[in-house]
Amino acid sequence: xxxxxxxxxxxxGCFGCHMSILDIDERILDLIELVDFDKSPVDDIKTFTGRCxxxxxxxxxxxxxxxxxxxxxxxxxxxxxxxxxCATMGGIPAMRNTLPLKECLDEAYLNGPTVYNPDxxxxxxxxxxxxxxxxxxxxxxxxxDYFLPGxxxxxxxxxxxxxxLLNNKPLDLPYELIKYx
Amino acid sequence: xxxxxxFTIDGKTVRGKPGQTIMEAADEAGIYIPRLCYLSHLAAxxxxxxxxxxxxxxxxxxxxxxxxxxxxxxxxxEALRQVRRDIVEMLFVEGNHYCMFCEASGNCELQALAxxxxxxxxxxxxxxxxxxxxASHPDIFIDRNRCVLCGRCxxxxxxxxxxxxxxxxxxxxxxxxxVNAEARLSDTELDITxxxxxxxxxxxxxxxxxxxxxPIGQRKFDHTPIGSDIEARAAxxxxx
Ligand code: SF4
Ligand code: SF4
Ligand code: FES
Numbered sequence: 013x014x015x016x017x018x019x020x021x022x023x024x025g026c027f028g029c030h031m032s033i034l035d036i037d038e039r040i041l042d043l044i045e046l047v048d049f050d051k052s053p054v055d056d057i058k059t060f061t062g063r064c065x066x067x068x069x070x071x072x073x074x075x076x077x078x079x080x081x082x083x084x085x086x087x088x089x090x091x092x093x094x095x096x097x098c099a100t101m102g103g104i105p106a107m108r109n110t111l112p113l114k115e116c117l118d119e120a121y122l123n124g125p126t127v128y129n130p131d132x133x134x135x136x137x138x139x140x141x142x143x144x145x146x147x148x149x150x151x152x153x154x155x156x157d158y159f160l161p162g163x164x165x166x167x168x169x170x171x172x173x174x175x176x177l178l179n180n181k182p183l184d185l186p187y188e189l190i191k192y193x
Numbered sequence: 194x195x196x197x198x199x200f201t202i203d204g205k206t207v208r209g210k211p212g213q214t215i216m217e218a219a220d221e222a223g224i225y226i227p228r229l230c231y232l233s234h235l236a237a238x239x240x241x242x243x244x245x246x247x248x249x250x251x252x253x254x255x256x257x258x259x260x261x262x263x264x265x266x267x268x269x270x271e272a273l274r275q276v277r278r279d280i281v282e283m284l285f286v287e288g289n290h291y292c293m294f295c296e297a298s299g300n301c302e303l304q305a306l307a308x309x310x311x312x313x314x315x316x317x318x319x320x321x322x323x324x325x326x327x328a329s330h331p332d333i334f335i336d337r338n339r340c341v342l343c344g345r346c347x348x349x350x351x352x353x354x355x356x357x358x359x360x361x362x363x364x365x366x367x368x369x370x371x372v373n374a375e376a377r378l379s380d381t382e383l384d385i386t387x388x389x390x391x392x393x394x395x396x397x398x399x400x401x402x403x404x405x406x407x408p409i410g411q412r413k414f415d416h417t418p419i420g421s422d423i424e425a426r427a428a429x430x431x432x433x
Contacts, residue, residue: 097293102319103293104291107289146321149319151314152319161314190308191308192292192307193295193299
């Protein structure tokens with residue numbers, strides 16, 4: 013029987029949650045016995061090769077590309093897990109949500125104390141993903157099946173979750189493994 | 194004890210004294226009723242509703258309801274846990290709670306309630322409101338992004354410090370904690386030794402320059418759920 017597949021992505025995140033996936037240490041050897049990685053920065057597969065059992069989403073949606081990737085994950089994954097605080101509540105990127113987008117761009121490209129931008133140009137190439145008005149937690153965009161908060165969630169949290177779900181067991185994490193920081 | 198009042202909480206017989214609230218009697222008996230605004234040395238405010246229990250089948254706030262002979266109190270039921278989860282989740286989406294860099298994280302009562310209730314994410318959409326920070330005072334700051342409007346600082350300043358530094362202004366979603374001054378916290382009489390600075394359950398009123406001193410893993414609620422201290426009294430209460 014073919015192994016179930018796991019896909020992962022980092023949207024508006026810092027890759028810290030992916031570092032925490034790697035932080036399961038030598039259990040990664042057990043993990044690749046259990047699953048194959050599909051689309052993921054872990055193996056650098058860029059597009060889905062088929063149906064996945066589990067999708068892990070790091071980061072919220074800050075631009076239109078994030079939204080498309082997230083929708084693609086929902087389409088291809090049986091179970092979608094919001095991994096970390098940025099996916100769950102927007103995280104640090106969402107601190108811009110109380111400011112108009114223009115003010116953020118002006119600060120970053122025109123007015124910031126360390127900005128050097130003699131042409132006073134705000135990047136606007138068609139190739140660049142379009143910024144959204146706000147950073148959206150992933151459950152504002154697609155249905156999410158499980159949330160693992162934390163900045164990042166601990167390796168034990170990720171490990172126990174994957175093992176439970178891959179063995180069709182209910183997810184019942186102990187007190188110590190649900191933390192928001 | 195002839196003047197004892199006997200009633201039950203979740204089927205367990207509890208003996209309290211006349212004039213006590215359900216919360217006070219439960220605390221003495223080692224039964225934890227979740228709470229956010231209540232603090233034993235402050236006047237009960239009854240504002241957060243986290244302590245909602247069913248008294249003879251009707252919802253009441255345990256921190257304000259006096260005990261009565263023969264009353265039946267339900268506390269730790271799934272229906273009530275759900276009410277409490279709903280309230281806590283609403284508090285999270287109504288404010289801006291960035292626990293990952295909050296000085297109160299690990300010692301915060303709102304966060305600890307969410308942990309104890311098993312909340313991994315609120316089911317409501319985040320509102321991302323605009324709230325301000327007042328860091329004008331040399332020793333203390335208010336971050337209104339994290340204020341849950343519990344009223345503890347208002348009571349403590351008024352009743353313990355005799356100063357009335359804090360008061361609520363506005364209504365509904367516009368309600369906010371205000372300071373008793375023309376503009377800023379630095380214009381008030383608030384002092385670093387005031388009780389009002391100690392009682393905030395979250396990271397909304399904080400002392401400057403003492404953040405992050407306790408490492409992760411050694412903070413109040415890192416390993417021990419909120420309410421464990423009260424529950425530890427149960428064995429002792431049984432002996433008496
Ligand atoms: S006040 Fe509590 S819930 Fe809010 S950000 Fe700080 S630790 Fe988190
Ligand atoms: S500042 Fe703190 S103590 Fe005062 S009302 Fe807000 S949460 Fe309660
Ligand atoms: S603790 Fe009773 S209403 Fe807040």
